Amino acid sequence: MAIRRGDDPLDTYLLRIFCLLITERSVSRTALKLNQSQPAISAALKRLRDILGDPLLVREKGGMVPTERALALLSHAKGALAEIDRMTGGPESFDPHTTRQEFRIGSPDYLAPVFVSSVVERLRREAPQARLTLHALGPNVDFERSLAEGDLDVVIGNWPEPPHRMHLSMLLEDEIVCLVSAHHPLAKKGFTPEDYLRAVHVVPMPYSISQRGVIDSVLASQRINRDERVMVQSFTAAPYVLQNTDLVFTTTRHFASFYAKLLPLAIIPSPIAFPPMRFYQLWHDRNHNAPGHIWLRRLLSDCGRRINAALA
Template identity: 70%
Template structure:
């Protein structure tokens, strides 16, 4: 692999010679390391000087020392060689049981706790030495840029219209229900649309500044308004606001069932025919073919399929 600059050519061989010359600061020692003759390394140094229009190494009493230009070029040369090596490497099969890789997943805090727990349990079984980082998404967090830059490996969300610039697949679907205090007047009986309109609602702060949530989108399309009296910045805080109050929280069945098992809460069928809440996993093309990331996405998919609304 080579790059032309004017009449001179810079290739991987010259970059390797340059990096070793900078480390050894000796033509003879560089020749030994590369199993080359000293004249060959001298010619390579001459070519490097022509490419960069700089002496690169100069003689002083203590020996050869790099110029400031050479020092500035060194990190770029190392990075270039590393990138080329990565391009030419044949990626080995991924063995999760031996991996010490760090995997980073971004998700909103309303993801069903039972799903997250299933993912963590399986991750620990299959990759006991690896590390899993769960990053909570907020309204100001640019998850697309984080995926593009490699700061996140997968993002999970329920966009009404998922971003079309990424790869995606469906993880799970869940129905919408209403969660309320067990002592709420509407608990234990069917709820009408009029009941829903007249009720006092707690709503979450939107986690995406670019897209409306599915529930709000459906309510707007049906011209159904609700009285929103409490806004909770944390989705997981909302259930704790319900016991002993007249508030209703519209959410997914998995999420509601989890907190109904912890608190004195009741789950009531929604009077509105919401479509299923569909959760996707989203990833960037940079990781599409990486075996370790394929393993992670497959793990998430399997965990999603193991979760059933009636479970």
């Protein structure tokens, strides 16, 4: 059967508007990001509703929310656009000095600011026109899906068993230590395993519902039940609550060293034999050969090696 003009009503223009509408959940924000008028986006939304036979966005008390069908179609639309871009974009070239590319990195907040600041310093020096967005990851974030759909370029984590479906490389390896107040009774004497068991601990809320962290996994394997008396919303909050208390925070040396220079805290070797904590960068096959992405991964690796050298 011959294909007539108009038989394929869902063109790339509408696909891009669809993806942005479902992500932003707002006609006005979509119009702003695409530098178009709100009536034009509203008209496109009406066409999308007619073509797909679904309202796609419906009004709720807090604003617009996508329908189940819209959410189900979003990953397919993003994948289709990525394939079209690869087909029509021609051979890719990348010059960090002139690129305006946006790089999106996802990570929990257990990386010390020294790593993040070194990444930003390198980026500003080598790619001054590029944009960098750092996304906080939590237990409700499906980072594998975000990588597959292109919402994130790289995810940094310290999984005991990194996901096998993605590419990965190790950024840095770090010793696990105990961080306490400088006035803690054992700050100078050091901990024994018995001291560790008697101590009261501050712990961050878990950032993954699918995997235990290295510290929790080792404690569980040794049947050690520590007294987790205080739980905080983030890793970066833990050092601040240690001041003038008897709490203990078990963390990595590069994280502890940063805050020990900033606050009246002391670092004590861990009396529990933890293996080194390994931090990885993880990325999807869709970006594996992209020149800009290769440059970003190399930059992250260099920053990780710098921290490793400082800790050696």
